[in-house]
Amino acid sequence: xxxxxxxxxxxxxxxxxxGRTKAGPDAPFDLVTLVVAESGPAxxxxxxxxxxLRLCEAPTAVVELAAELRLPVGITRVLLTDLxxxxxxxxxxxxxxxxxxxxxxxxxxxxxxxxRNL
Amino acid sequence: MDSVTSDPAASESPAESPAAPQGPAASHSxxAASESPAxxxxxxxDVASGPLRTLRTDADNGLKIVVVGGFGVGKTTLVRSVSxxxxxxxxxxxxxxxxxxxxxTGVTGKSATTVAFDFGRIxxxxxxxxxxxxxxxxxxxxxxxxRLFSGTLGAVVLVDTRRIDDSWxxxxxxxxxxxxxxxxxxxxxxxxxxPEQIRDxxxxxxxxxxxDCDARSRASSKQVLITLVEHLKTLxxxxxxxxxx
Numbered sequence: 347x348x349x350x351x352x353x354x355x356x357x358x359x360x361x362x363x364x365g366r367t368k369a370g371p372d373a374p375f376d377l378v379t380l381v382v383a384e385s386g387p388a389x390x391x392x393x394x395x396x397x398x399l400r401l402c403e404a405p406t407a408v409v410e411l412a413a414e415l416r417l418p419v420g421i422t423r424v425l426l427t428d429l430x431x432x433x434x435x436x437x438x439x440x441x442x443x444x445x446x447x448x449x450x451x452x453x454x455x456x457x458x459x460x461x462r463n464l
Numbered sequence: 465m466d467s468v469t470s471d472p473a474a475s476e477s478p479a480e481s482p483a484a485p486q487g488p489a490a491s492h493s494x495x496a497a498s499e500s501p502a503x504x505x506x507x508x509x510d511v512a513s514g515p516l517r518t519l520r521t522d523a524d525n526g527l528k529i530v531v532v533g534g535f536g537v538g539k540t541t542l543v544r545s546v547s548x549x550x551x552x553x554x555x556x557x558x559x560x561x562x563x564x565x566x567x568x569t570g571v572t573g574k575s576a577t578t579v580a581f582d583f584g585r586i587x588x589x590x591x592x593x594x595x596x597x598x599x600x601x602x603x604x605x606x607x608x609x610x611r612l613f614s615g616t617l618g619a620v621v622l623v624d625t626r627r628i629d630d631s632w633x634x635x636x637x638x639x640x641x642x643x644x645x646x647x648x649x650x651x652x653x654x655x656x657x658x659p660e661q662i663r664d665x666x667x668x669x670x671x672x673x674x675x676d677c678d679a680r681s682r683a684s685s686k687q688v689l690i691t692l693v694e695h696l697k698t699l700x701x702x703x704x705x706x707x708x709x
Contacts, residue, residue, distance in 0.1 A: 376615060378526025378595045380519070404518035407526050407595060409583055413554035438524040440615060449617070449700050453592070457527065457617070458693050460588025464546065464686050 359417070362394060363424040374430075375423045380405040380438040394425050399434060517549055522590045529594060529689065530612050532601040532638075533622035534630025538650040538679035539598035540582050542622060545685040547584025547596065555580045579605055581612070596689075601634035610641070618692050619645040622679065626654050628665050635666060646673040646695050648688045 375381075382405050387396035394415060401414050412422040429435040441453070531539045544550065579600070586594040597612050599605070601621070613619065619638055623631045631647075638645045647668060657665075659674055668674060673695050678684040 376526070377597075377612065378528050378593075378615075380523055380526050380593070404521060405523040405593075406519070407585070407593070409554055409595065409597075410549075410551060410585070413551040413583070416552065416554075418555050438526075440526045440528070449696065451697065451700055451702075453525075454617075454693055454697050454700065456592055457588055457594065458690065458697070460586070460592060460594070461686060461690050461693060464586065464682075 359421050363421055366424050374437055374439055375408050375426050376440055377409045377419065378407045378440050380407055381411060381426060382436050382438065383434065384436055385434050395429055398425060398429060402435065405438060519587060519593055520590050523587070523593050525592045527592060527594045528597065528612070528616040529692065530597045530599055530616050530619045531622055532599045532619055532634045534601055534624065534627055537622045537624045537630065539622055542679035542685045542688065543582060543584040543596045543598045545679060545682045546586060546689065548587060549585050551583065553580040553582045601630060603633050606633070606637060613641055613643050616643060618696050619643050620688055620692055621645055621647045623647055623649045623662070624652055625649060625657050625662060626652065628662070631666060635668070644696055644699050646675065646692045648675050648677045650679045651676055
């Protein structure tokens with residue numbers, strides 16, 4: 347099966363998103379936002395949408411989805427915005443994305459513990 | 465500059481590297497915007513190739529650490545040394561791509577320009593998943609780093625002392641950005657420089673930790689991350705109350 351790849355012409359990617367290049371101002375998808383499918387693929391669904399739903403049965407970060415789809419992150423975000431609007435996925439946003447100056451010391455401790463346990 | 469040219473192939477494995485299977489030069493590509501996948505013999509090889517290992521269903525907090533440095537300095541190697549997954553590289557479109565594509569009449573090859581970056585993942589506990597991003601530090605790729613840095617915990621500047629000037633721009637931008645960082649010298653077995661020499665060459669703030677590492681070693685790379693997070697803890701620790709005057 348041929349998937350759109352990084353060497354394809356730009357119009358291929360453009361087609362995937364119906365011409366949209368940005369996910370919109372309220373698009374909540376950070377690179378590490380974890381995406382979870384709320385439903386399985388449905389017949390007639392755009393194949394990229396269906397692939398995303400299969401990939402994120404368990405929580406999966408946006409960057410992982412982009413890598414698996416072999417699509418640029420920006421394009422992936424647009425596709426995710428569609429799925430979110432349709433209620434087919436939910437998004438778990440990073441708790442650090444907005445208030446870096448308020449990084450929770452407890453969370454840093456959790457990170458440290460996790461790293462030491464590696 | 466005190467960076468000295470030497471043949472990387474002549475580098476020796478640092479002592480703490482567990483039976484490093486290859487010369488460091490072998491895993492570092494100077495080729496294009498993506499560092500080519502390292503040889504298949506690095507320590508992370510048996511961790512995960514093929515399908516992604518999935519996170520636990522309770523995972524709800526993605527964390528970011530960025531590893532920045534010039535080409536061939538070992539970003540990819542470090543990320544893979546500690547990552548539990550081996551995803552394909554992914555890419556981000558150039559900053560101006562959106563504007564170009566929005567104007568249909570102006571569609572040019574420019575809009576297809578992308579920069580590859582690689583990443584890895586460490587599941588810390590049932591809720592937290594740490595993602596590592598390797599990002600090229602050169603000026604022309606900085607738009608990508610700027611995006612990666614938003615919301616990041618902090619950054620590791622990976623330095624090769626033979627090409628130390630590759631790091632100047634990255635450090636300058638991190639300071640400007642207010643992103644906390646540490647500097648890790650990847651040991652390529654070149655001539656030894658004292659920490660003072662390196663700090664001097666980088667014009668490094670004395671409060672920024674500087675450590676040595678071997679990016680091929682999982683233990684060493686893990687220690688780099690621990691050093692960064694410990695540094696973050698001191699930065700964000702509640703300050704003791706000022707003595708009343």
